[in-house]
Amino acid sequence: MTVRPIVSALRKHKITAWLVILEIALTCAIVCNAVFLISQRLQAMAMPSGIAEQELLAIDVANLREEPDAKARVQEDLAALRAVPGVRQVSLAGLVPLAGSEFNTEVKLDPAQKTASLNAAMYTGENLLATLGTRLVAGRELQPEEFRYADEVSKAFAGGDAQEQGVPHTLVITQAMAEQLWPGQNPLGRQIYFRSVPIRVVGVVAHLARGSNLALGGDYSLVLPIRELVKEGNSFLIRTAPQDRARVMQAALAALKARNPHRVILASRNWEQIRAEFFQNDRAMAGLLVGICVALLLVTALGIFGLASFWVAQRRRTIGVRRALGATRGDILHYFQTENFLLASAGIVLGMVFAYGINLFLMHRYELPRLPLAYLPVGAALLWGIGQLAVLAPALRAAAVPPVVATRSV
Amino acid sequence: MFGYYLDLALRSLKRHRALTALMVLAIAVGIGASMTMLTVMHILSGDPVPTRSSTLFFPQVNPSPAPGERHAPFDMMDYRSATELWSAHRADRQALIASAALKLNAPGVNLPPLMAQTLSTTADFFPMFDVPFRYGDAWTAQDDAQRARVVVISDDLNNKLFGGADSVGRTLRLKGADVRIVGVLAPWRPSPLFYDVAGGRYAEGQTASFYSKPEDVFMPFNSGQDIVGHDYNVFTCWSTAQGSDLRTGPCVWVMLWVQLDSVAKVGAYRDFIAAYAQQQKALGRFVHADDTRMMSLLQWLDFNRAIPGDVRLQTWLAFAFLLICLFNTVGLLLAKFLRRSGEIGVRRALGASRGTVFAQCLVEAGVIGLLGGIGGWLLAMLGLWLVRRQPVEYADLVHLDVPMFLATFGLAIAASLLAGMLPALRASRITPALQLKTL
Structure with a gap:
């Protein structure tokens, strides 16, 4: 099948041909970018948290009135939770991964530094890492004698005295954070500064996701040896076997309520719920984008179908003449298929340029990464396929035109 | 005159039902998507205390x-x-x-x-x-x-x-x-x-x-x-x-x-x-x-860039979608009008001016736009219902008010007239002599 007659036929219908090409180009550009956006969202949703999500429960509690001797009460609460059958580890945490809020802090390597090296989420809580199930890759865990109470730490920090007993002097950080601060070097024993207070790195965990603000570095987290008290924003964390979660949650809630009736349970969730809630916008957006892609391809296919049908009807006589002169049904079928392929190809080439342009715009406006080139052939294949599918029915109809049409007048 | 064009348009649309449905559908989907997002934008970017x-x-x-x-x-x-x-x-x-x-x-x-x-x-x-x-x-x-x-x-x-x-x-x-x-x-x-x-x-x-x-x-x-x-x-x-x-x-x-x-x-x-x-x-x-x-x-x-980034992105997408739907409609209208070259040639030979042919074609495009507007309104209602089911803070605010309802039809007719402009122009340029010869 030679291409030349097809091109010269298309020249006769310049406007219509350009319309099809533009439509395919725009669809290609938008679908490429939309698929890229979808993959971005899916990637965000699959983000590893570094914790034993299948085994963890979180209960957010607030006390209705100030408790006397709050520190002893926390230990009793934790003991009561530990006594629930099936509970393996418990902790009272100041922040939990992917919870939707966080306490974060600017980290400096030198107290005189003007801008911080990075911003990290701050985890606190006795027995926190063992409960979360993070994987230690270097150094050691935080030791019980290093722990201080949160209120004492605040007071010590407010006093501004770095040597004061109340301030923690050790911490555990994530691998990603260590790599960012000291690329390629051993982070153990190095110091970071909270304002003017030096704190030494004693351990490194593989991963620990933040509570929110993933854009600041989803895996930049640090753990300080600080004991928390029951207050809003803090959560009881319970580690148990995956199959026991529902039962343990019920028993734990009952135990906490029984210990203190003046208590509000703000939330009780497992990580399937926490993840679903945290990424609900991403999921909704990904779903919407999939819907838009499907609708776009459908509209484009219908457009191609409609135009091809008209062209076939318009060229009935010409087709009849060609058939009478010896063209086979296959020739006619291939003619329309090749024509569509040429139009789609032109559209795809133009579409790639558009796709790149839209991506530049999105990079500028929404700080998205550059569109990987791998998406372009995917978009191309999709549009070639859609085009061929849409043109098939009109092309078959064209192939069915009998040669006798040539001998008839209109 | 308008009544006569309307009658002609309806006849022409009835003759090719499938094609008409295709064009109406394209406009409806494009209008539905863009009106859904325009309504959300309209509600999110409104003045919270209009009086002062x-x-x-x-x-x-x-x-x-x-x-x-x-x-x-x-x-x-x-x-x-x-x-x-x-x-x-x-x-x-x-x-x-x-x-x-x-x-x-x-x-x-x-x-x-x-x-x-x-x-x-x-x-x-x-x-x-x-x-x-x-x-x-x-x-x-x-x-x-x-x-x-x-x-x-x-x-x-x-x-x-x-x-x-x-x-x-x-x-x-x-x-x-x-x-x-x-x-x-x-x-x-x-x-x-x-x-x-x-x-x-x-x-x-x-x-x-x-x-x-x-x-x-x-x-x-x-x-x-x-x-x-x-x-x-x-x-x-x-x-x-x-x-x-x-x-x-x-x-x-x-x-x-x-x-x-x-x-x-x-x-x-x-x-x-x-x-x-x-x-x-x-x-x-x-x-x-x-x-x-x-x-x-x-x-x-x-x-504070109060309008959420996702909403802005969705609005861009919706309008790109409308644009593609319009290209679609332009192509289909062009094919449709040019196929009637013979009929238009006869009308021109009988004394119709270019302007009247142009007007007649635009009326036909406008009718498609009106029908597309009805479809677009229904689809926008569906779209807004979907937005309301999303877990976002503004979900309960989203509804189609009277200005946006009117805007739906305004946009649909404007879009279809725009799409009909080029095909109508081409149709009005048809030389009667050439067409009459081939009859």
């Missing part, structure tokens, strides 16, 4: 003592600056604002305690922002001064606790303190919740929370200091301050809104806060005396 947004202003000063470190005012103020500016009473009306989540229960109501969002503010808040009341009334400036234990509650909370009955005079317990209800608001849902908007430029486009519901409990600012204590939501601190007194600490957590009724007053207030900053610098409390700023309400919303 042009007289509302948001003064800012920079209390940070760290020289050189940051050189722009924070989004909120420290307690001392805010209360000192407020006490000067230089504006026509002025309201201090600080928010906190507090435990709340109603004695005598059989419901478990709940966490309520509360706002500590001053008496001007209600008249200044046109807040509607259902029962009772706002507290007075005297209540502010006397630290009266009174509150105004939202319609939602009144329904939840008291089944919608007049609860004025009843008592609530807020974090252990007993407060008396003096007013119940009528349903009030400003979009966005403008007076709480702050920190938008750090939100990475995740600004849906700006569209949440107003707080459930409003109390006098000074009474709030006694009741809430250190539990206020803090915007940020310029040095470590946990545990120290929030009111003297290095933290910003209070907002000041002022109403200024004339341009002269706006200028005077700008001078006033500049002079205040100078004075504070002289006292050694401020470092950045020139760091004062006062935006109008709408400027402030704009500065």
Whole structure:
């Protein structure tokens, strides 16, 4: 099948041909970018948290009135939770991964530094890492004698005295954070500064996701040896076997309520719920984008179908003449298929340029990464396929035109 | 003449039902998608206080003592600056604002305690922002001064606790303190919740929370200091301050809104806060005396990029979608009109001018647009229903109002006329002689 007659036929219908090409180009550009956006969202949703999500429960509690001797009460609460059958580890945490809020802090390597090296989420809580199930890759865990109470730490920090007993002097950080601060070097024993207070790195965990603000570095987290008290924003964390979660949650809630009736349970969730809630916008957006892609391809296919049908009807006589002169049904079928392929190809080439342009715009406006080139052939294949599918029915109809049409007048 | 064209258009459309359906569908889908997102944009970018947004202003000063470190005012103020500016009473009306989540229960109501969002503010808040009341009334400036234990509650909370009955005079317990209800608001849902908007430029486009519901409990600012204590939501601190007194600490957590009724007053207030900053610098409390700023309400919303990034992106997508649908329609109309070249040739030969052929073709395109508009309206209703089911703060706000309903048809007809322009032009250029020869 030679291409030349097809091109010269298309020249006769310049406007219509350009319309099809533009439509395919725009669809290609938008679908490429939309698929890229979808993959971005899916990637965000699959983000590893570094914790034993299948085994963890979180209960957010607030006390209705100030408790006397709050520190002893926390230990009793934790003991009561530990006594629930099936509970393996418990902790009272100041922040939990992917919870939707966080306490974060600017980290400096030198107290005189003007801008911080990075911003990290701050985890606190006795027995926190063992409960979360993070994987230690270097150094050691935080030791019980290093722990201080949160209120004492605040007071010590407010006093501004770095040597004061109340301030923690050790911490555990994530691998990603260590790599960012000291690329390629051993982070153990190095110091970071909270304002003017030096704190030494004693351990490194593989991963620990933040509570929110993933854009600041989803895996930049640090753990300080600080004991928390029951207050809003803090959560009881319970580690148990995956199959026991529902039962343990019920028993734990009952135990906490029984210990203190003046208590509000703000939330009780497992990580399937926490993840679903945290990424609900991403999921909704990904779903919407999939819907838009499907609708776009459908509209484009219908457009191609409609135009091809008209062209076939318009060229009935010409087709009849060609058939009478010896063209086979296959020739006619291939003619329309090749024509569509040429139009789609032109559209795809133009579409790639558009796709790149839209991506530049999105990079500028929404700080998205550059569109990987791998998406372009995917978009191309999709549009070639859609085009061929849409043109098939009109092309078959064209192939069915009998040669006798040539001998008839209109 | 129009009637005749309409008749011709309908006949022509009926002749090719499948093609007509295809064109109507393309327009309907494009209009449906873009009207859904336009409606969401329209609702999110509306003026939250249409009656007086042009007289509302948001003064800012920079209390940070760290020289050189940051050189722009924070989004909120420290307690001392805010209360000192407020006490000067230089504006026509002025309201201090600080928010906190507090435990709340109603004695005598059989419901478990709940966490309520509360706002500590001053008496001007209600008249200044046109807040509607259902029962009772706002507290007075005297209540502010006397630290009266009174509150105004939202319609939602009144329904939840008291089944919608007049609860004025009843008592609530807020974090252990007993407060008396003096007013119940009528349903009030400003979009966005403008007076709480702050920190938008750090939100990475995740600004849906700006569209949440107003707080459930409003109390006098000074009474709030006694009741809430250190539990206020803090915007940020310029040095470590946990545990120290929030009111003297290095933290910003209070907002000041002022109403200024004339341009002269706006200028005077700008001078006033500049002079205040100078004075504070002289006292050694401020470092950045020139760091004062006062935006109008709408400027402030704009500065915070209040419309969520996802919504902007979806709107772009919707319009790209409409564009593709239009290309589709242009192609189909072109094919359709040119196929009728013979008929048009006869009409031209019989004396129809180019203009009449053009008009006739446009009427046909307009009819398709009208039909597409009906389809687009139905699809937009479906789209908005889907938006309402999304877990976002503004979901309950989204509905199709009359202007947007009319805009749907306006846009549909405009789009189809635009799409019909080129095909109609081509059709009107058909040379009658050539067509008649081939007949």
